[in-house]
Amino acid sequence: MKKLAVICEQIAATTKKLEKIADVAAYFAASPPEDAAVSALFLSGRAFPLWEETTLQVGGSLLWRVVGELSGKSQGELTASYKRHGDLGSVADEILPARREDSDLSILEVQRRFREIATARGVTAKTGLLRDLLSQATPLEAKYIVKIMTADLRIGLKESLVEEAIAKAYGATAAEVQRANMLLGDIGETLRLAAGGKLAEARMRMFHPLGFMLASPADSAEAALSYFENAFVEDKYDGIRAQVHCSGDNVKIFSRTRDEITESFPELADALCGFSEDVILDGEIVAWGYLAADSEEPSRALPFSALQQRLGRKKVSDEMIRRVPVAYLAFDVLYARGELLLDRPLKERANILDDILEKAETFNHRGHEGSRRKTSQVRLAFGRAEENIRTQVIRAPVFRAASPHELDALFEAAQARGNEGLMIKDPESAYTPGRRGKSWLKLKRELATLDVIVTAVEYGHGKRISVLSDYTFAVRDGERLVNIGKAYSGLTDVEIAEMTKWFLDHTVEDQGLRLVVEPKIVVEVAFNNMMKSERHNSGYALRFPRIVRLRPDKLAEEADTIERVREIYNKQRSA
Numbered sequence: 045m046k047k048l049a050v051i052c053e054q055i056a057a058t059t060k061k062l063e064k065i066a067d068v069a070a071y072f073a074a075s076p077p078e079d080a081a082v083s084a085l086f087l088s089g090r091a092f093p094l095w096e097e098t099t100l101q102v103g104g105s106l107l108w109r110v111v112g113e114l115s116g117k118s119q120g121e122l123t124a125s126y127k128r129h130g131d132l133g134s135v136a137d138e139i140l141p142a143r144r145e146d147s148d149l150s151i152l153e154v155q156r157r158f159r160e161i162a163t164a165r166g167v168t169a170k171t172g173l174l175r176d177l178l179s180q181a182t183p184l185e186a187k188y189i190v191k192i193m194t195a196d197l198r199i200g201l202k203e204s205l206v207e208e209a210i211a212k213a214y215g216a217t218a219a220e221v222q223r224a225n226m227l228l229g230d231i232g233e234t235l236r237l238a239a240g241g242k243l244a245e246a247r248m249r250m251f252h253p254l255g256f257m258l259a260s261p262a263d264s265a266e267a268a269l270s271y272f273e274n275a276f277v278e279d280k281y282d283g284i285r286a287q288v289h290c291s292g293d294n295v296k297i298f299s300r301t302r303d304e305i306t307e308s309f310p311e312l313a314d315a316l317c318g319f320s321e322d323v324i325l326d327g328e329i330v331a332w333g334y335l336a337a338d339s340e341e342p343s344r345a346l347p348f349s350a351l352q353q354r355l356g357r358k359k360v361s362d363e364m365i366r367r368v369p370v371a372y373l374a375f376d377v378l379y380a381r382g383e384l385l386l387d388r389p390l391k392e393r394a395n396i397l398d399d400i401l402e403k404a405e406t407f408n409h410r411g412h413e414g415s416r417r418k419t420s421q422v423r424l425a426f427g428r429a430e431e432n433i434r435t436q437v438i439r440a441p442v443f444r445a446a447s448p449h450e451l452d453a454l455f456e457a458a459q460a461r462g463n464e465g466l467m468i469k470d471p472e473s474a475y476t477p478g479r480r481g482k483s484w485l486k487l488k489r490e491l492a493t494l495d496v497i498v499t500a501v502e503y504g505h506g507k508r509i510s511v512l513s514d515y516t517f518a519v520r521d522g523e524r525l526v527n528i529g530k531a532y533s534g535l536t537d538v539e540i541a542e543m544t545k546w547f548l549d550h551t552v553e554d555q556g557l558r559l560v561v562e563p564k565i566v567v568e569v570a571f572n573n574m575m576k577s578e579r580h581n582s583g584y585a586l587r588f589p590r591i592v593r594l595r596p597d598k599l600a601e602e603a604d605t606i607e608r609v610r611e612i613y614n615k616q617r618s619a
């Protein structure tokens with residue numbers, strides 16, 4: 045483990061990418077392949093291969109507690125060290141006693157201990173194992189063990205650089221390594237293949253999530269069409285992104301954070317089984333139904349707030365499935381016909397998607413126009429879905445637009461259907477996982493902004509560790525203030541520095557990393573969406589809140605009220 049910690053320090057010390065790659069490559073080449081394979085995993089900030097989905101289940105507070113205990117320092121000293129470094133690994137390095145110069149912890153042993161911690165049940169068992177591990181390590185080793193456990197190395201090394209280092213160490217091309225890693229979801233296994241000259245033997249391993257392609261915002265219809273002509277246009281559905289892996293009756297659903305969420309949507313997993321081949325689809329899960337029980341309108345995607353009740357559940361009751369039916373709007377295919385399709389242009393992927401969904405006969409071909417009768421027929425065609433549950437797999441309809449005028453008309457229509465706006469896609473583009481390029485553009489309305497009052501502030505992370513950049517804010521409820529959200533500051537560095545000084549001078553209660561401040565500063569926040577939530581005492585929370593600007597022109601008494609919040613919430617529900 046010592047060698048790995050030393051190489052990590054070396055990598056952190058340079059900002060030059062090529063140097064980082066060369067250092068890692070030299071380290072791989074000098075290590076036995078098995079050590080190098082586990083190192084590749086750790087250097088990517090993972091304790092376990094991506095495909096395994098094993099997690100340590102050790103939170104920051106447990107780590108904080110064990111590091112504190114082993115150091116024998118007070119909470120105050122711990123907090124002061126954290127403020128200096130902004131990262132618990134570096135805190136461990138600073139405050140853990142150097143019991144020994146050297147340790148005999150090998151990298152394979154660390155991985156074995158990680159597995160033990162992952163499988164241990166209960167906080168006490170995990171705490172004991174963690175304590176044992178950290179007390180056997182030197183402070184420098186502990187620094188990187190903690191960093192790997194928090195999945196945040198902060199040495200300026202992304203997985204893509206590790207891939208390049210593997211290529212350099214074993215004489216392969218970066219593209220060959222990337223491809224194998226994408227297929228396998230295992231950078232360690234990729235290294236083993238590269239070391240044996242067998243990268244071409246990598247085969248798709250289903251059920252590990254691939255990266256998601258992301259979209260860039262477009263300000264207007266004109267701007268959106270300036271990047272490419274004759275765009276593919278889809279509605280922008282307001283749900284959650286989901287990549288589904290289907291292999292016969294085996295279906296797994298992954299969220300945008302690459303977490304498995306199949307358990308939250310069992311009926312969707314049922315609806316998605318039965319493809320005649322292995323497929324990976326990309327799409328959006330939305331709540332689906334009628335705005336009113338007696339509505340004659342076709343069923344449609346409902347606002348995000350409806351879907352919210354279905355999120356984060358490990359067990360879903362039949363009642364919940366019936367009360368909040370969901371649909372999967374498929375808009376892309378990443379794997380089918382035994383082939384990874386990412387490099388094919390969107391127009392080809394779209395044809396393949398049409399084809400496989402049609403063959404599966406389990407989706408609503410009529411999309412938005414689907415009538416009640418059609419919907420119920422589709423419902424019966426679905427896998428093992430019960431008769432009275434509408435679970436649908438719908439091909440997201442694709443429209444074409446070649447002029448801003450056409451795009452505007454589509455935007456209006458999308459909003460009339462209750463969707464957020466449009467996604468505008470280049471038909472010639474490849475699927476680029478994890479990248480926010482200009483091949484996918486999003487055009488959406490902002491909900492109204494809110495003027496809110498800052499009630500508490502926290503120190504930031506990384507570069508912002510010494511400034512108060514994380515704001516909790518509230519709206520007025522009569523004489524009271526009720527919190528509604530929390531956001532990192534979107535202000536300029538100068539503004540943040542000025543505000544930090546103001547907050548320090550106007551602190552009401554110092555809670556360590558968090559300061560409760562005099563409720564006088566008004567800021568304007570934008571957000572994607574509003575939902576009911578127990579998290580804040582207003583009973584509401586904002587989705588993706590962003591601080592747009594300071595409102596020094598406004599007094600706290602002029603900030604928005606809870607009534608205004610309710611108004612926006614209701615408007616959004618009926619949109």
Ligand code: AMP
Binds near residue numbers: 278280281486
């Ligand atoms: P945003 O979350 O505002 O960055 O917008 C991108 C997100 O929109 C994606 O991650 C998807 O979850 C969602 N989305 C909704 N409809 C579509 C669509 N037709 N194509 C791609 N993404 C979509």
